[in-house]
Structure formats: structure tokens, C-alpha cells
Amino acid sequence: MGVNLKPIIVKNDIELEDLRDRDLAVDSSNILYQFLSTIRTSKGMPLTDKNGHVTSHLVGLLYRSTKLIYEYNIPLVFIFDGGAPTLKAEEMKKRAQRREEAKEEYERALERGDFDVARSKAMQAAGFSSSIFQDAKILLEYLGIPYVQAKGEAEAQGAYMASKGDVWGVNSRDYDCLLFGTPRLVRYLTISASRRPDLVVLEDFLDHNGITREQLVDMAILMGTDYNKGIYRVGPKTGLKWIRRHGRIENLPDDKKKKVTPHYEEIRRIFLEPKVVEDYSVEFKGLREEQVYSFLCDERGFPKNRVKTAVERMKQFYEREI
Template identity: 30%
Template sequence: MTLIQEKAPKAIKSINLDLLTGKIVACDASMAIYQFLIATQTMKQGMGIGELRDSEGNLTGHLVGLFHRTIQFMENGVKPIWVFDGKPPELKSYVLDQRKENKEKAEEEKQTLIDAGDLEGAKRMAGRSVRVTPEMMEDAKKLLRMMGTPVIEAPGEAEAQCAIIVKLGLAYATASEDMDSLTFGTNVLLRGFNSKKEPIIQIELDQVLQGFQLDQEQFIDLCILCGCDYTTNIPGVGPVKAFKYISEEGGTIENVIKRIEKENDDPKKKKKYTIPETFYFKEARELFKIPSAIHDKAVLEPQMKWNKPDEEALKEFLVERKGFQDIKVENGIKKLKATAGKTNQARLDCFFKAGAPKTSTTSSKDKKPATKQTGGLQFNNKKSMPAKAK
């Protein structure tokens, strides 16, 4: 993100949610669920970290977040498609193992900090130790389908599938915090929906490429060199050095490696970088270019249907099974039903091509309240109890 701010500042815009009215957005559900679980954690003096759970002790913060985020989108005339992760690539196994190890360490450190009375530190560790089970994912899909929202189960990475949906012209943008969405080729990336005070950040890929003076294939190599989930990186090569190498060496990692090896062979120069044997850049490149995803528009389109919410099923699931407040669910359903016409409306200024788009130029006097501008949520689940140590 810092590199884009420096080299391609025109690619980044601050926008309000109402500027997305009439647009379809492919949402990275897996990423959002982690964010919701972290956002619904609270600190309770003498009780440790509080989390939203049902009567059986199952976490429900992700369901609260999805329920309110979907309604928020629909109220603003935005049509979300929720995309879920499938099987991770084999190339990601090392990263996943590392994350699992880090979560276990964070869980241990969290408990130590709770015992020491450091709730701020414990909450920080709680965010790093969040685990999402297959059952939680299935509950999330069930909820969204009851709400009448399209759910797409990707064969591989959700952000890759979102990018394909956008590239096929089936959605305007990908909503995800994962910058790999740009590497997979989404035309527009939307970030920052979880902030209550800050506007949404829109990043346009064509402007990134223009600012970097790279094409998409060269950009993929840059991202791999900067560090990605699918291979180890070259120790000591960060974004600044990676950009310099890619820009000066024809935009390919092969040329960068030749330069590094040549520099290493120069007796007058100190050996700076070592290429690890596990630097699987060619495999990572292919994965970014042709990810495991549904690429057929004819297969995707039938799955992108918005239906009426199933009121009774929602009440039974959220109130009876998950312990949500009846009044909150009733109000949510009413809002959801009231959005039927809004999601079919496009902003009036979409029909006028003259003039610059309205983005970060909005004056402070014209700004709407933060809950309308951003992805800020208010969580209303009635059950909140401390997390159980595992």
C-alpha cells in the first residue's frame, strides 16, 4: 500500500458508500469474517476477553457482522456477492503452518496477559489467535442465503474468485483487505469497510500500473518479489528494493535473479542477497495468472441471484438458535425488505460522463455521518461472554 501511495497516488481514492449505489460488489467473505470476530471482542475487567457467543458457547460475532454489513450495503443500494474460500493452494501450506503456529503462541500469550491484568495486550493477542471453524463458515453461508444474498463457493482463494468476477464484468469491485486482489487482477479494490470514522479506500488497478509503468505480468512479478503467501521471499528484499529491481531489469524476476547473482559474484562487492531454494516464483506467478477459480461466466451468472429474505428461517436461526435479540432481527428484516428497490437504482450522476467523479473532493460540510460513509458497524447481539481458554 505504501508503495502505491508513493509511486501511484492517483490510484487511491477516498469514497463514501453512497458512491457505490447501483453497483455489484464481490466481497471476500473469509477475510470479512475474521474482521468481524476481532471487531466484536471486548475487554471485561475481571472476566478477560469477552466474545459474542450463543447459549452453546459457539462464536456468533461473524454472524452479527455479516447480518449488519449486508443490510448496510443493501440500504445504500449496493448489491453484495459473498465469496468463500475453497481449498488453499499447496504453495500456501508453509504460510498456513506458520499462521497456525503463530495463533497457538498468541493464544498462550493472551492467557498470560489476562492473568497479569493487561487486558489491552490480551485483546491484541486475542485478535491474532482468532480461529474460524468449518462449522462457522457453514453458518455464515446459511445466514446469507436466508437473507437472499448470493453466495459463491470458490474452488480456491476467495480473493482470486472475486477478481475473476470483476474481470468478467459481473461486479464493479472486490471488497477485501487483501492486496493480492490486485495481483489477481481485480480492476477495483475496496478496503476499509470496518472503520467507523474513516472513508472507504478505492484502489484502481489501471492507475497502479500506469503509476508503476508496468504491465499486469510485470506487476505480478513485483508483488511476488515484495513477498506473497505462495513462496518464501528473498531475505532483505523489501518493496522499495523490489520495485527498483523490477523497474530496472525488464520487469521479470528471472532478470532480477541474474543481476543479484552477478552482483554476488563481483569480488569488489559484498554479497547482499541469497536466493532461497524455496523461492518458487514461477509457480506463484502461474497461480496469480491462472488461479483455481470459476472462470466461466455462464456458470457464475446463475449463482448471482438476489432473492427475498426468508423471514421465518432468519428468526428461527438468529433468535432461537443463536440468541440474537428478537427486536434487532425484526428491525434488520424490515430494513432488508425495504431495500428491494434501492439496489436496482443507479446514482443519477452515473448517467452523466462530463466532469470528474465525486470522490475525496467532498467537503467536510457535505459529509454524511460516519455510519453512512463507511463500513462502521454497531453490534447488538445480546449474549457476550468471556472466551474459553483452549
């Protein structure tokens, strides 16, 4: 879910053209979830092949990614989550419970023929299996699009790569990327004409609010993160006011400090000293055309003419890069 910084965020509305030639690290879980929750049948079911394998994420990955890479020349590097910190277990349990509740509501809506509600609940019930990530990696491999398997959180790995200058920024909807230190966060990287991307520049955001990144992390801990429950009724504006006034969690008055999670120092380290992979590649590897057709058309039942469109984009992209 990530930290809600929207009320105090400083963003720039940009065009896709503004991202031309800008390498971006993509938070794979974040993006694949969008595909899984939105690319569905009229009854809210995900797209599947004849054997029941979910293909919604492959549809989005194939068509949107190749279009962004070829038509807008935005090189994408996909980052996959590794092991989550122990403190995230409770949040993951809550998410699983919410998905299960949404699934039950979806089934009840289907029974009464309320397909609008069914579709909405199906989107909320969308989850991941290991095969979904594996299929995504296979497709990226055959298209030659680079990906990195993170040690920990994908946002942390992407932020590290951006801070090193190996990518220009991170594409995710989660503001957590800013806590992990990405210099630039691109939200809503979509080919839809109805939505323009948002660009958040970390330095501008921090300067505008008069805080450091370390203070941003402390503020997030007060509000609540994926690793802790926040203080009741402390949102971004209140959290910002407290941190501006007191500087850091240790300086809070006792009546406030006693409400802070006892794990705050460990959570700080998660954001400020995350586990990352240092040996990675952002280079495109070349198209494996036969394998793309075999995997998508023969194994997953994609129409060959639609796959051809994406393949031609990648062929022309590689020809242009030579």
C-alpha cells in the same frame, strides 16, 4: 496476509455514496476475520450463544451487510475460499503458530488482570472453524444475499467476476486482489464515520508505476507472497526498481536471480491463471424471514428486536428492487 504494496499504492479516498449501485464481491474470510477479531467482550472473548457457538461474525454480517445493501444500495456477493494451493501450506502453518502464541499470551494476560493486553492478544488469536463459515452461509442464504464457493482463493474468484463485469470490484483488505487482476479494489468498506473507503484502480496503479500486471506479480514474488518467502530486504520500492530495470525475473542478474524462489513460475500461474468457478449467480434470491428469526433468535440467541431491524432493511430492499 497478502502482499504489502502500501508504499507504492495509488488510491482514492471515497465516500460510501460513491459506491451506490456498485456490486461488490466480498472476500468473506477477510471480512469475517475482522468481525471475529473486533466484535468481542471487554475481556477479549468472542460473542457466543448459550451453547458456546461463536456469533461475533454473525453480528457483523447481519448488521453491517444489511445496512450497506439497503441504505447505500451496494449489492454484495460473498466469496468463500476453496482449497488453498499447496505452496500456501507453510504460510498457513505460520499463521496457526502465531495464533497459538497469541492465545497463550492472552491467557497469561487474563491471569494477571491485564484486560487491555488480553483483548489485543485475543484479536490476534482469532481463527476460523468450519462452523463459522457454515453459519455465515446459512445466514446469507436466509437473507437472500448471494455467495459463491470458490475453487481456490476467494480473491481470485472475486477478481475473475470483476474482470467479467459481473461485479464492479472486490472488497478486501488484501492487495493480492490486484495481482489476481481485479480492475477495482475497495478497502475499508465500513459504516463507521471515522474511516472512509479506499478505492484502488488497477489500471491507474500500473500506469503510475510503469509496469504491467505480469510485472506486478514478478515484483510480488521478489518481495514475498503467501506462497513464497521473499528476498531479504527487498520491499515494494526495491522490487519495483528491479522489475523496471530488468523487466522480469528471468532477466535478473545471476547474483539476484539465485535468491528467487525456485517455484516462481508456479506462483505466477497461481496469480495469472487461477482456478475459478465460471458458473455462479450474483442475483439476490429473496428474504426467508421465518428462517432468519428461527436461526438467529431460536438457535443463536439474538434479541428479536435487533434482528427485526435487519429483516426490515432487507424487506424494503427487495420491495424497492421489484
